[in-house]
Amino acid sequence: MSDSIKELTEKILAFRDARNWKQFHNPKDMAISISLEAAELLEVFQWSGTDTAVDTEKKLAKVKEELADVLIYALLMGNDLGLDIPEIVSNKIDENNRKYPAEKAYGKADKYTAYAAKGEKSE
Amino acid sequence: MSDSIKELTEKILAFRDARNWKQFHNPKDMAISISLEAAELLEVFQWSGTDTAVDTEKKLAKVKEELADVLIYALLMGNDLGLDIPEIVSNKIDENNRKYPAEKAYGKADKYTAYAAKGEKSE
Amino acid sequence: MSDSIKELTEKILAFRDARNWKQFHNPKDMAISISLEAAELLEVFQWSGTDTAVDTEKKLAKVKEELADVLIYALLMGNDLGLDIPEIVSNKIDENNRKYPAEKAYGKADKYTAYAAKGEKSE
Amino acid sequence: MSDSIKELTEKILAFRDARNWKQFHNPKDMAISISLEAAELLEVFQWSGTDTAVDTEKKLAKVKEELADVLIYALLMGNDLGLDIPEIVSNKIDENNRKYPAEKAYGKADKYTAYAAKGEKSE
Numbered sequence: 001m002s003d004s005i006k007e008l009t010e011k012i013l014a015f016r017d018a019r020n021w022k023q024f025h026n027p028k029d030m031a032i033s034i035s036l037e038a039a040e041l042l043e044v045f046q047w048s049g050t051d052t053a054v055d056t057e058k059k060l061a062k063v064k065e066e067l068a069d070v071l072i073y074a075l076l077m078g079n080d081l082g083l084d085i086p087e088i089v090s091n092k093i094d095e096n097n098r099k100y101p102a103e104k105a106y107g108k109a110d111k112y113t114a115y116a117a118k119g120e121k122s123e
Numbered sequence: 124m125s126d127s128i129k130e131l132t133e134k135i136l137a138f139r140d141a142r143n144w145k146q147f148h149n150p151k152d153m154a155i156s157i158s159l160e161a162a163e164l165l166e167v168f169q170w171s172g173t174d175t176a177v178d179t180e181k182k183l184a185k186v187k188e189e190l191a192d193v194l195i196y197a198l199l200m201g202n203d204l205g206l207d208i209p210e211i212v213s214n215k216i217d218e219n220n221r222k223y224p225a226e227k228a229y230g231k232a233d234k235y236t237a238y239a240a241k242g243e244k245s246e
Numbered sequence: 247m248s249d250s251i252k253e254l255t256e257k258i259l260a261f262r263d264a265r266n267w268k269q270f271h272n273p274k275d276m277a278i279s280i281s282l283e284a285a286e287l288l289e290v291f292q293w294s295g296t297d298t299a300v301d302t303e304k305k306l307a308k309v310k311e312e313l314a315d316v317l318i319y320a321l322l323m324g325n326d327l328g329l330d331i332p333e334i335v336s337n338k339i340d341e342n343n344r345k346y347p348a349e350k351a352y353g354k355a356d357k358y359t360a361y362a363a364k365g366e367k368s369e
Numbered sequence: 370m371s372d373s374i375k376e377l378t379e380k381i382l383a384f385r386d387a388r389n390w391k392q393f394h395n396p397k398d399m400a401i402s403i404s405l406e407a408a409e410l411l412e413v414f415q416w417s418g419t420d421t422a423v424d425t426e427k428k429l430a431k432v433k434e435e436l437a438d439v440l441i442y443a444l445l446m447g448n449d450l451g452l453d454i455p456e457i458v459s460n461k462i463d464e465n466n467r468k469y470p471a472e473k474a475y476g477k478a479d480k481y482t483a484y485a486a487k488g489e490k491s492e
Binding site: 264267 | 370371372373374375377380381384387388389390392395396397398400401403404407408410411413414417420421422423429432433434436437438439440441443446447450452453454455456457458459460461462464465466469471474475476477
């Protein structure tokens with residue numbers, strides 16, 4: 001199977017075009033849809049308490065489906081807005097590199113667990 | 124810039140490894156993080172009412188950042204669980220092809236707007 | 247302090263009316279806002295791993311604020327749609343009573359942890 | 370029907386106690402659950418485009434159920450953490466009063482639509 005983002009996106013677009021569904025895909029509803037699929041992914045871990053793993057076949061199957069849905073909508077939204085996925089991801093990593101210099105952030109749990117540290121919100 | 128999912132993922136992994144942050148990335152917290160980034164993306168459209176577009180430079184800049192964050196966490200979670208991204212996405216499209224035959228679903232707004240139709244939830 | 251839902255709602259409405267903000271509060275954006283505040287509440291637990299508690303003053307302060315925000319928007323949305331909060335909550339409990347008879351559901355972890363059991367989704 | 374938050378909460382607690390479900394209700398999973406119910410509420414508006422209203426009986430019925438679920442989990446979480454609901458809501462309104470002085474914020478759409486204004490995030 002191809003490893004190309006472009007080819008994967010074209011596969012998704014072909015599915016959409018065959019149904020004439022682009023008309024429903026405005027950016028606001030796309031953002032809503034990404035949130036809803038993310039919630040379905042999160043549902044796998046509802047009531048799991050301290051069990052943070054994907055440790056059953058059933059959970060794994062569900063994660064595959066819901067993670068795929070998140071990616072499908074994210075790639076569609078990126079496509080519709082004319083975004084270059086590798087570029088926006090690389091730019092975000094570059095920004096994170098500035099925000100969290102490796103030598104300072106190395107293995108720092110508090111970097112991650114200090115939930116309220118506003119500057120870290122979008123990491 | 125490379126269009127390869129694998130190479131993009133490796134770039135993200137290099138960022139994480141340089142900080143020794145993998146230890147915090149259990150699947151439950153990764154799913155939480157995807158949800159949180161999806162919420163930050165959705166925030167662009169809070170109080171926009173009937174304006175469903177990305178119609179300012181400010182909104183576009185924010186969408187690029189937050190969509191990148193969603194993708195970064197999604198690719199990391201897929202990597203950590205040993206998932207093949209093109210495969211899980213293709214499998215989901217195949218499943219959707221079965222659920223929504225193109226000839227029946229073509230241009231059907233009600234297919235999309237019938238929010239309560241349980242069978243369509245994971246589309 | 248009064249324990250009345252009506253009086254608490256009136257307090258929130260007075261805040262809104264003093265700013266003439268009702269005009270922005272359409273149901274779609276209110277639902278978005280409840281989701282965003284729920285995400286800010288969830289952020290308290292991002293990267294907490296197996297620590298599922300609210301075990302610091304900092305976390306507790308944040309939970310108070312974000313839980314209040316969820317409730318503020320929920321009460322506003324209910325008010326704007328003319329809903330009777332005690333009634334819709336009681337009706338939902340009655341429905342749950344039918345769906346989960348106490349004698350069958352008693353202490354059943356699987357009732358809760360079987361994440362994929364579709365019938366339980368809206369519990 | 371009683372308008373008391375305490376009595377409504379007791380009704381919810383009676384439902385939970387009859388099933389011995391408190392054991393599953395740690396704060397992290399409660400926050401996850403509030404997010405999931407908020408997502409089910411938001412789903413009512415998925416693909417509605419510029420239609421921001423609750424304009425059908427079907428939508429209204431769904432909103433009632435999902436808004437009730439959000440409130441049920443929010444009241445449970447507040448109860449489990451020993452929070453005084455009217456107090457945390459009043460405190461938040463007081464804080465918002467300081468952040469958004471009525472005379473300055475009056476009818477200001479930009480106050481609301483400037484999505485990226487960081488200081489307004491938790492309003």
